Amino acid sequence: MCIVFVPLVLGIVLFYKNTSLFHLSSTAILLDFVQVCGLFAALSLGWSSQAGGYLSGVTFFNFNVDFVAVPCAFGSTRSYFNRFIFIMVFPLAIAAVFALIYTGWALLARVWPHPDQQMGRQKTSAFTVLRTVATAKGKRTKFDANSEWSKHYPSKVADTSSLQSSNLSGRDLGVEHGQGDPTLVIPGSVPVSDDLVAVSAVTKAEVTGDQVSKILVAGRLNTDQHTVDLPVVSEVQPSGPSSEHDADGDPNGYTATETVNNAYTVSMRRRSSVAHNGSFLKTLLGGHSASWSIPCFGGSCWVPYFEPHKRFDQVIDAYLLFLTMAHIPLSRNCLSYFRCVTVPDRRYLVSAQASDFCWDFWRAVELTAFWILHAVRVAGRRVLYW
Amino acid sequence: MQYESPDVECFTGDHLRMLPFAVLCVVVYSVGMVIGFFLVLYKHRDSLSDLSVKMRYGALYRLFRYATSVACWSKL
Numbered sequence: 001m002c003i004v005f006v007p008l009v010l011g012i013v014l015f016y017k018n019t020s021l022f023h024l025s026s027t028a029i030l031l032d033f034v035q036v037c038g039l040f041a042a043l044s045l046g047w048s049s050q051a052g053g054y055l056s057g058v059t060f061f062n063f064n065v066d067f068v069a070v071p072c073a074f075g076s077t078r079s080y081f082n083r084f085i086f087i088m089v090f091p092l093a094i095a096a097v098f099a100l101i102y103t104g105w106a107l108l109a110r111v112w113p114h115p116d117q118q119m120g121r122q123k124t125s126a127f128t129v130l131r132t133v134a135t136a137k138g139k140r141t142k143f144d145a146n147s148e149w150s151k152h153y154p155s156k157v158a159d160t161s162s163l164q165s166s167n168l169s170g171r172d173l174g175v176e177h178g179q180g181d182p183t184l185v186i187p188g189s190v191p192v193s194d195d196l197v198a199v200s201a202v203t204k205a206e207v208t209g210d211q212v213s214k215i216l217v218a219g220r221l222n223t224d225q226h227t228v229d230l231p232v233v234s235e236v237q238p239s240g241p242s243s244e245h246d247a248d249g250d251p252n253g254y255t256a257t258e259t260v261n262n263a264y265t266v267s268m269r270r271r272s273s274v275a276h277n278g279s280f281l282k283t284l285l286g287g288h289s290a291s292w293s294i295p296c297f298g299g300s301c302w303v304p305y306f307e308p309h310k311r312f313d314q315v316i317d318a319y320l321l322f323l324t325m326a327h328i329p330l331s332r333n334c335l336s337y338f339r340c341v342t343v344p345d346r347r348y349l350v351s352a353q354a355s356d357f358c359w360d361f362w363r364a365v366e367l368t369a370f371w372i373l374h375a376v377r378v379a380g381r382r383v384l385y386w
Numbered sequence: 387m388q389y390e391s392p393d394v395e396c397f398t399g400d401h402l403r404m405l406p407f408a409v410l411c412v413v414v415y416s417v418g419m420v421i422g423f424f425l426v427l428y429k430h431r432d433s434l435s436d437l438s439v440k441m442r443y444g445a446l447y448r449l450f451r452y453a454t455s456v457a458c459w460s461k462l
Contacts, residue, residue, distance in 0.1 A: 080393075080394050081394075081400055081401075081404055084404070084408070085407070088407070088411045088415075313442075316442070317441060317442050320442060320443065320445075321445055323419060324423070324445040324446060325445070327415060327419045327420070327423075330411075330415040330416075330419075331412075331415050331416040331419075334408060334411035334412050334415050334416060335412060335416060337404075337408040337411075337412075338396075338408070340396035340397075
């Protein structure tokens, strides 16, 4: 079981942690493999106890209701027909769950909107900009972040010459005292946006063999009352920082971490434009500091920024992925409704027409249908590319 | 599933009453989904290499390798 479930869970976690094509493909291929293995469980080939246990276990992914003991949990599913309906409406239930999540998030975002959303601001993300830069320069071990940033935000420029000051505190650097080298600063004019922290310089010490990557950022902190230009410098280790920056008493920013194209692990702190007390979930879960103990329903909490089109696309993507993986088990289950069998030593218990003809006929229909569908699927791929 | 419920008689009683639902399921899941996948891919046939299409529909055709398939078919 561990052979199946551990890689599967790991794949799903990686998929959600980094929705790259690689993880998407590996997770889907793994599920396909497990589903096909589950089909062999129906064959009476004298499996050993270990192989039989493995095959029966993986039928879970073929919507085997018996595996999860639903008949024990719900008395109504003891009937064959109830189990059949349960499996057949399962995709609809999944769709309902997705719709509930989407609409629920939309409604919560109206009640407790994100500060940026409440002010009608577009969601800004240094994470995205950095990914763009890294994609363009992915093969290089070093690139000029200043010039790259100026291509995206050419209008606003801040002078970071003062960043050479060696008496910057660890708080300004975004790291604790003694955990980083605050002196490595590349001066220059760094464009910044209103509430984004701009990349000032990125170094990769591959030449020296030092695996420490450092990203130095400068930015501008906005609040409701005033705007303060300040040299915010952050330094990142290859192992990637966590949300320590948020837990150190500064609830107004958060850190995004990304490993980009085999070169850099970078982290950027995004300064929110409005001071707030923490996210809805953090507050709901009790928070991590005393500042988040303020009641969530007093207007001081918020749900994550809700982007309708983006979230709708994600819901559609997820449901299509589910359908892609589920259509083989669903087809098998609904075709099995017509699989009638006979018991030789007793009267026809299954069907008055449950003769060899019935068995052979529907089995042939099922197999033919699968082969046709498989052929159409394979041929379709080739035709579509022509 | 059927062989696990030998008390069910085919095409009589409840089995017959559920037959339209089962046929509908066959139409939707066994035929409709595949046709739907085909139509979606046909609609995006010119942009299958785009990242957005790959992310959404890539599970349907990611195993296809253009060069390999063309080479194999050209030998026929």
